[in-house]
Amino acid sequence: MDNRVILTPLKRIFNPKGDIYHVMKSSDIGYRGFGEAYFTTINKNEIKGWKKHNRMTLNLVVIVGRVKFVIYDEITRKFSTVILSPTNYQRLTVNPQLYLAFKGLKENNIILNIANLQHDPYEVENLDILKINYEW
């Protein structure tokens, strides 16, 4: 993976009444402050992206379904990819200045983002999915 993309395995703690899934602590690597938390869902075979944040660091976990994330670094021209799910339960930290797109692989897919900034349309650049050539 690109050194501005961090993948952190997370604990899932068994409980007979219902498991606990860690997401993030303020002392964790990748934590850059709290601005906003939100869920984004992605329907099966749909792709959201490309989106480049100029200042926001994303911290992403997949609590339902299975999602393929693709990160494109326009400086090195390299792609990083990872598939996350509650089974492959890891946190994906995406630094600013990288393009991100993601695809839903199951019927229902839910992603949580813990972001260091509040949503601000002026710090995001949107690019049509066809403008960066990736074989989905």
Add this chain to the structure above:
Amino acid sequence: MDNRVILTPLKRIFNPKGDIYHVMKSSDIGYRGFGEAYFTTINKNEIKGWKKHNRMTLNLVVIVGRVKFVIYDEITRKFSTVILSPTNYQRLTVNPQLYLAFKGLKENNIILNIANLQHDPYEVENLDILKINYEW
């Protein structure tokens, strides 16, 4: 509701590829700083609780299923109850010094907690579910 319990309606933003669900911004009422975020799941008809945090403020949303929350204030001896789900999508802020228990009403129920402190077993008091008399 008790004045130490806040219920905040949250936006769900329609998107044809998959909706967005707000959770919390650092400027929101009920935000007391970021210590840790984690998911807790609760199986159908199971109850987790009672638990009283001495210093932690909880901020709870239900992104999957349907969960009944019951809060007990041992000073006023009053109960507050609310049922949350992705349909009745609100954030439940629970101040410290209140007892909380919750019950799973659907097959799969997923709760996100944005807490102002990292998990610390020494600031939590656990009480057997039968020790506070509530008709579930």
